[in-house]
Amino acid sequence: MSVCREKLWFAVIGLTVMGFGLNDCMGQVNDAAPAGVVAVDQTTAAPVVIAHRGASGYVPEHTTEAAVLAHAMGADYIEQDVVLSKDGVAVVLHDLTLNDVSDVAQIFPDRVRTDGRWYVMDLTLAELQRLTLTERRSEGRPWKQAGTRFPLDQGRFRIATLEEHLRLIDGLNRSLGRTAGVYVEIKDPARHRAAGLDSSAEILKVLKSAGYDSASAPVFVQCFDEAEVRRLRSELKCPLPLIWLTAKMPDETKVREVAEFCDGLGVTLNLVVADVSQQGQPTITTLVETAHRYGLQVHAWTFRADALPAGVQDADLLLEWLTVQGGVDGIFADQPDVVVRWRNQRLAADGKGNPFRLLNAGRRRTRGPQSDSARPSQPENPQK
DSSP states (O other), X not given: OOBOTTOEEOOOOOOOOTTOOOOOOOOEEOTTOBTTOOOOOTTTOOOEEEETTTTTTTSOTTSHHHHHXXXXXXXXXXXXXXXXXXXXXXXXXXXXXXXXXXXXXHHOGGGOOTTSOOBGGGSOHHHHTTOOBOSOOOSOOGGGGGTOSOOTTOSOBOOOBHHHHHHHHHHHHHHHTOOOXXXXXXXXXXXXXXXXXXXXXXXXXXXXXXXXOSTTSSEEEEESOHHHHHHHHHTSOOOSOEEEEESSOOOHHHHHHHTTTOSEEEEEGGXXXXXXXXXXXXXXXXXXXXXXXXXXEEEEEEEOTTSOOTTOOOHHHHHHIIIIITOOSEEEESSHHHHHHHHHHHHHHOSSSOOOOTTTOOOOOOBOOSSTTOSOSSOOOXXX
């Protein structure tokens, strides 16, 4: 991709918090910035709150109800994981399969594959919209033991398209007078291509038709597939901020490499707060410092107030470690209201300017090695 020698890196965060009216951050000029890549001014921005699959800690994930609740809770961005139907329509679902979150086995018993699963790409949009969504059924998820999530198989939630979600959020932005951005994940593009579907191209088309067509638009596009992120920037000429997702600690060489084509990293919480000592002290890695050095944002996933990482006893303390000490630029949260509340209180309590930026916070912290070994004994499930 060609280098843009005179392009301003636009700040993409414009927050209004507790009446402080945090304006769009001042852009940074970097002669080595690849065209289309944007970054946040690390000295003034507060971390953004990203509603993980909507307000999924309260209602079933990726439903329009979860999106509405997330907006009402003050989330800065609302996430949409996107897969394609058999007829190529972009729908908002986390998995390629339907078993865990719907009644597909009852509605289409004969559409199961030999692996015992029902796939989104085997059903048309009209067929998908006959299904009812539910809270996840699968066991082994720590937050399920808390007993705080929406009851299984209760309510009438349906699958919605990406276009429907975008129109809904636009309507809420207008009626509530507050802009919430969208944060779209392209799920398993290689599997889609194997089925004759180009999910990236279709998703970009839907985003563009909804007005998300420039680096300054309130949008992020994310993907685990590094090659696909490269393709988005080079082949598909995506002008939107791109996030490469990874559950493995990248070394500095990898950070420098991905900085040539993307705008940030989406990483597990434990790649920022690697461990907690028996005395309750965090080990903060150097990942965020390295990423910031190359103009990349870092967004961490997933904060769950009802399933804190091992060794963490207090949700507010974890947020302090991630943001004030760790310096992350955004947090994915199942309970976005918890993070918004904490951020507002933290901004109001700090009398010496913005407390969040790692580069100017001036606080001492324990640093862990930036390596794969700097991970807790019970790492978070890499399924974002």
